[in-house]
Amino acid sequence: MSRVTxxxxxxxxxxxxxxxxxxxxxxxxxxxxxxxxxxxxTPHGSCRVCSVRVNGRIQAACVQTVAEGxxxxxxxxELQEFRRNLVDMLFVEGNxxxxxxxxxxxxxxxxxxxxxxxxxxxxRYLNPKRDIDLSHPDVYIDHxxxxxCGRCVRASQDMDRKNVFQFVGRGSRKRLQVNGDSLSxxxxxxxxxxxxxxxxxxxxxxxxxYEVPVGQRRYDGQPIGEDIxxxxxx
Amino acid sequence: xxxxxxxxxxxxxxxFGNDRSRLMDxxxxxxxxxxxxxxxxxxxxxRAVGSHRVEVESLVSFYSFLSVKPQGKVVIRLCxxxxxxxxxxxxxxxxxxRELGVTMGETTPDGxxxxxxxxxxxxxxxxxxxxxxGVVVTHLTPERGRQLIRDLRKHLDPQQLVTMVGDGNNEHxxxxxxxxxxxxxxxxxxxxxxxxxxxxxxxxxxAPAEVIRAIKDSRLRGRGGAGFPAGLKWExxxxxxxxxxxxxxxxxxxxxxxxxxxxxxxxxxxxxxxxMAIAGYAVGSDTGIVYLxxxxxxxxxxxxxxxxxxRRKGLLGRDILGRKGFHFDIRVQLGAGAYICGEETALIxxxxxxxxxxxxxxxxxxxxxxxxxxxxxxxxxxxxxxxxILVEGSDWFASMGSSRTTxxxxxxxxxxxxxxxxYEVPFGITPAELLEMSEAENTGTLLIGxxxxxxxxxxxLEGRICYDDLATGGAIVVFNRARNRLEIAEHYLDFFIEESxxxxxxxxxxxxxLKDLVHKVIEGAGAPADLAEMRSLSNFIIRTSRCGLGQAAxxxxxxxxxxxxxxxxxxVAERRPGLLPEFDLSKAVIxxxxxVGRQSKYV
Ligand code: SF4
Ligand code: SF4
Ligand code: FES
Numbered sequence: 001m002s003r004v005t006x007x008x009x010x011x012x013x014x015x016x017x018x019x020x021x022x023x024x025x026x027x028x029x030x031x032x033x034x035x036x037x038x039x040x041x042t043p044h045g046s047c048r049v050c051s052v053r054v055n056g057r058i059q060a061a062c063v064q065t066v067a068e069g070x071x072x073x074x075x076x077x078e079l080q081e082f083r084r085n086l087v088d089m090l091f092v093e094g095n096x097x098x099x100x101x102x103x104x105x106x107x108x109x110x111x112x113x114x115x116x117x118x119x120x121x122x123x124r125y126l127n128p129k130r131d132i133d134l135s136h137p138d139v140y141i142d143h144x145x146x147x148x149c150g151r152c153v154r155a156s157q158d159m160d161r162k163n164v165f166q167f168v169g170r171g172s173r174k175r176l177q178v179n180g181d182s183l184s185x186x187x188x189x190x191x192x193x194x195x196x197x198x199x200x201x202x203x204x205x206x207x208x209x210y211e212v213p214v215g216q217r218r219y220d221g222q223p224i225g226e227d228i229x230x231x232x233x234x
Numbered sequence: 235x236x237x238x239x240x241x242x243x244x245x246x247x248x249x250f251g252n253d254r255s256r257l258m259d260x261x262x263x264x265x266x267x268x269x270x271x272x273x274x275x276x277x278x279x280x281r282a283v284g285s286h287r288v289e290v291e292s293l294v295s296f297y298s299f300l301s302v303k304p305q306g307k308v309v310i311r312l313c314x315x316x317x318x319x320x321x322x323x324x325x326x327x328x329x330x331x332r333e334l335g336v337t338m339g340e341t342t343p344d345g346x347x348x349x350x351x352x353x354x355x356x357x358x359x360x361x362x363x364x365x366x367x368g369v370v371v372t373h374l375t376p377e378r379g380r381q382l383i384r385d386l387r388k389h390l391d392p393q394q395l396v397t398m399v400g401d402g403n404n405e406h407x408x409x410x411x412x413x414x415x416x417x418x419x420x421x422x423x424x425x426x427x428x429x430x431x432x433x434x435x436x437x438x439x440x441a442p443a444e445v446i447r448a449i450k451d452s453r454l455r456g457r458g459g460a461g462f463p464a465g466l467k468w469e470x471x472x473x474x475x476x477x478x479x480x481x482x483x484x485x486x487x488x489x490x491x492x493x494x495x496x497x498x499x500x501x502x503x504x505x506x507x508x509x510m511a512i513a514g515y516a517v518g519s520d521t522g523i524v525y526l527x528x529x530x531x532x533x534x535x536x537x538x539x540x541x542x543x544x545r546r547k548g549l550l551g552r553d554i555l556g557r558k559g560f561h562f563d564i565r566v567q568l569g570a571g572a573y574i575c576g577e578e579t580a581l582i583x584x585x586x587x588x589x590x591x592x593x594x595x596x597x598x599x600x601x602x603x604x605x606x607x608x609x610x611x612x613x614x615x616x617x618x619x620x621x622x623i624l625v626e627g628s629d630w631f632a633s634m635g636s637s638r639t640t641x642x643x644x645x646x647x648x649x650x651x652x653x654x655x656x657y658e659v660p661f662g663i664t665p666a667e668l669l670e671m672s673e674a675e676n677t678g679t680l681l682i683g684x685x686x687x688x689x690x691x692x693x694x695l696e697g698r699i700c701y702d703d704l705a706t707g708g709a710i711v712v713f714n715r716a717r718n719r720l721e722i723a724e725h726y727l728d729f730f731i732e733e734s735x736x737x738x739x740x741x742x743x744x745x746x747x748l749k750d751l752v753h754k755v756i757e758g759a760g761a762p763a764d765l766a767e768m769r770s771l772s773n774f775i776i777r778t779s780r781c782g783l784g785q786a787a788x789x790x791x792x793x794x795x796x797x798x799x800x801x802x803x804x805x806v807a808e809r810r811p812g813l814l815p816e817f818d819l820s821k822a823v824i825x826x827x828x829x830v831g832r833q834s835k836y837v
Contacts, residue, residue, distance in 0.1 A: 170574075
C-alpha cells in the first residue's frame with residue numbers, strides 16, 4: 001500500500017493512496033463534519049457539509065481523494081460559515097420539530113446544529129407539504145424530515161442487496177420514493193441496514209421511540225464527532 | 235393495464251434488446267405511444283430489462299418531456315425563455331390558454347390538448363416559439379396562437395401546422411420545419427463548402443497519434459464554453475486503460491439564448507459526423523453517440539438518414555474507406571428535456587439510461603466515462619472544427635482568432651437587436667462590433683455566453699470574445715436600457731431552480747433563498763443589507779455546489795449587482811431601525827384569514 005502525506009489545518013497526516021480526505025482525516029483523529037457520508041457506503045457528495053478547501057479549491061472531503069502534499073483547510077471561519085449555512089438550509093427545506101421528534105438526541109442533523117452553535121435558523125422556512133408513509137407494520141417514513149442524503153438508497157442496494165429506495169423528481173421537487181405504491185408493498189424489513197442508517201427522523205422503526213430517556217441519548221453527553229477526536233489509537 | 239399495453243411495452247423493450255442501458259430510448263418510445271409512462275408500463279419495463287419499478291420512475295420523473303400521468307394527445311410547450319418573454323410570451327400564453335379554456339400546465343377536459351411551458355428551446359432568433367409534439371412553430375402572436383389551436387382542434391396533427399418551411403435543410407423532406415437558419419455571417423470553418431470524406435481521408439493517411447498531434451497543433455479548444463484543449467482530452471482518452479473507448483457528441487445545447495448548434499446540425503451534419511469518426515480513429519474507438527436534446531427531435535430522422543448515407547459511402551461502419559480494422563459507427567441518443575444533461579457527466583448518465591445527475595469527479599470521462607470506459611465528450615461545434623482542421627491543416631486554423639484562442643466562433647445573437655441569428659466570427663471580436671453587426675441600439679446589458687457566464691454593462695463593450703476575456707459557449711443576448719437587470723437575473727434564477735438536478739444542498743435550497751432576496755428587492759422591500767447578503771449567498775452557492783450548474787447559477791445576480799450602479803438607489807433604501815421592510819401587514823392578515831377560513835374582525 002503506497003502512502004501519501006498531506007496537511008489538514010497545518011497538521012501533517014499520513015494516508016493510504018486512494019483514500020478519501022474524510023477517511024484519512026478520521027483515521028488521524030480529525031473530525032470533518034458530514035451528513036450524507038456513512039461508513040463504507042459509496043460516497044454521495046450531496047449534503048456538502050464536509051466541504052474543505054484543497055489547495056485553494058473547495059471540495060467535498062467525502063469524495064475527494066488525498067494527494068501527496070495537498071494543503072487541506074477545514075476549520076476556517078469561511079468553511080464553518082458555509083457548513084452552518086448548509087445545515088441551516090437542510091432545516092428550513094423540510095419540516096423539523098425537534099421537540100416532538102423521536103430522533104432527538106440521536107439525530108445527526110440536530111447534533112451538527114448543536115456543534116455549530118445554531119440556536120435558530122437564519123433562513124425562512126420553506127414549509128413544504130410532505131407526507132408520511134405509515135403503511136408498513138414495522139417501519140415508517142416521515143418525508144418531512146428527509147434530507148435527501150441517499151444513505152438508505154445506497155444501503156438498500158449495497159448492504160441489503162435490495163432496491164427499496166430511489167430518488168424521483170428533480171430540483172426542489174426531488175423526493176425519496178419506494179419501489180411500490182407504498183412502503184408496505186416493498187420487501188423492506190425492519191432489520192434492514194437501510195433503516196438504521198438514516199441520520200434523521202425520516203426512516204424510523206416503529207414502537208421503539210422514546211425508549212432511551214432524554215439525557216442519555218447519543219448526542220446528549222458528547223457533541224457529534226467527539227468520538228473521532230478523542231480516540232486513543234489515533 | 236389494458237390488454238395489449240403490456241405487450242406493446244414489452245415489444246418496445248425487445249426492440250432495444252431488453253438492455254438496461256437503453257432505458258432512455260425505451261421510456262421515450264413508451265411515452266410517444268401512450269402519452270405517458272404509467273406505473274403499469276414501468277413495471278413491465280423493469281421486468282423486461284431486469285430493473286426495478288422505482289428505478290424506472292426515477293428516470294421518468296427526472297426528464298420534463300416524460301410523464302407518469304397521462305398528457306394530452308397534443309402537448310403544446312410554449313417557450314418561456316427571457317427572449318420569448320421580451321417578444322410577447324405573456325400575451326401569446328394568455329391567448330392560447332383562453333382559447334383552450336385551461337391554464338398553463340393543464341389538459342383540456344377531453345384529454346386532447348395540454349398547454350404548458352418549457353425553458354429555452356433554441357429558437358431565440360424567432361421567438362416567441364413553441365414545440366408542439368416536437369414540431370416547432372415560430373414567430374407566434376396571440377392571433378396565430380389562437381388560430382393554431384383552432385386548427386389543432388380539427389385535426390390534432392401538429393405537422394399540418396407547418397404551411398411554410400424554412401431555408402436550407404429545413405426544407406429537406408425529413409425535416410420539413412418552419413425553422414429558419416438566419417445565418418448572418420459565414421466564416422471559413424463552418425459555413426464553407428465541405429466535401430464528405432475529405433477530412434477522414436487525410437486523417438487515415440496519418441497515424442492516430444499524428445491526428446491527435448494535428449489537433450493539438452491547431453490549439454483547438456472545446457467550444458462548449460469551458461475551453462478545455464480538445465487535443466489534450468483526446469490524448470488522455472487514448473492513453474487511459476480500457477477495453478473500449480467512446481466518442482460522444484454533446485448536441486444538448488440548452489444554455490438559454492444559444493441556438494448555433496441547431497444550425498450546425500441542420501447545415502453541417504456531415505462535417506460533424508466526420509469529426510466524430512476522426513476522433514474515433516484518433517483515440518481507438520468504434521462507437522460514437524450523438525446526444526441530441528429532446529427539443530431538437532425534429533432533426534432526428536434527418537440526422538439518422540445522414541448517418542445511413544455515410545454508411546453507404548463507406549464513411550461509417552466496418553473497414554471505413556477500405557482501412558482494414560477501422561470500424562466506427564454512430565447512434566443518436568435522444569434526450570428528454572433536461573438542461574443539466576449538457577454537463578458532460580450528466581450527459582453520460584443519461585446515455586447510460588439513468589437520471590441526468592452529474593457524477594462525482596474524479597474519475598474524469600477521458601479516464602472512465604460512458605459505461606466505465608474512456609470517453610471523450612465534445613461539443614457539436616468542436617467536432618465540426620476537427621473535420622475542417624484535417625482538411626485545411628493546423629496552421630491554417632491556428633492563424634485565425636486571437637493569440638490564445640484560435641479559429642472562429644459561431645455565435646447565436648438574439649434579444650433587442652434587429653438582426654438576430656447565427657454569426658461565424660473570428661475569436662477576439664469585441665461586443666461593440668457584434669452589436670453593430672446585429673444592429674442593436676441603446677444597449678444596456680449584454681449576456682455573454684448565456685446566464686451561466688457573464689452579464690456585462692456598456693463599459694465592457696471593448697473586451698474580447700475569447701477564453702481569456704469574455705468566454706462564451708455561443709450565446710449573446712442583448713438587452714436595451716429599458717430592461718431591468720435584476721428582473722433579468724430573477725428570470726434566469728427561475729430557470730436554474732427549475733433545471734437543478736437537486737442532488738446537492740446549496741443548489742437545491744440555496745437558489746430558492748437567493749431568488750427570495752432578489753424578488754424582495756425588485757418588489758421594493760429591500761434594504762442595503764440584502765444586496766450584501768445576495769453577494770455572500772451567491773458566493774456560497776458558487777463555492778460549495780457540486781457541478782457547473784450551481785457553480786454558475788448565481789452569475790446573473792452577481793452581474794446585475796456589479797453593473798447596478800445608478801439603479802441601486804431606486805431599489806433599496808435605508809429604513810428606520812426595527813422596521814422589517816418585507817413585512818406587509820395587510821398581506822399577512824389576508825394570509826392568516828385564508829388559513830383560519832374566516833375574516834378578521836378588526837379590518
Ligand atoms: S429529524 Fe433531527 S432535525 Fe429533524 S426534527 Fe427530528 S431531531 Fe430535529
Ligand atoms: S430517508 Fe433518511 S436515509 Fe433516506 S434519504 Fe431521507 S434522510 Fe437520508
Ligand atoms: S458528507 Fe460529503 S457531501 Fe455529504
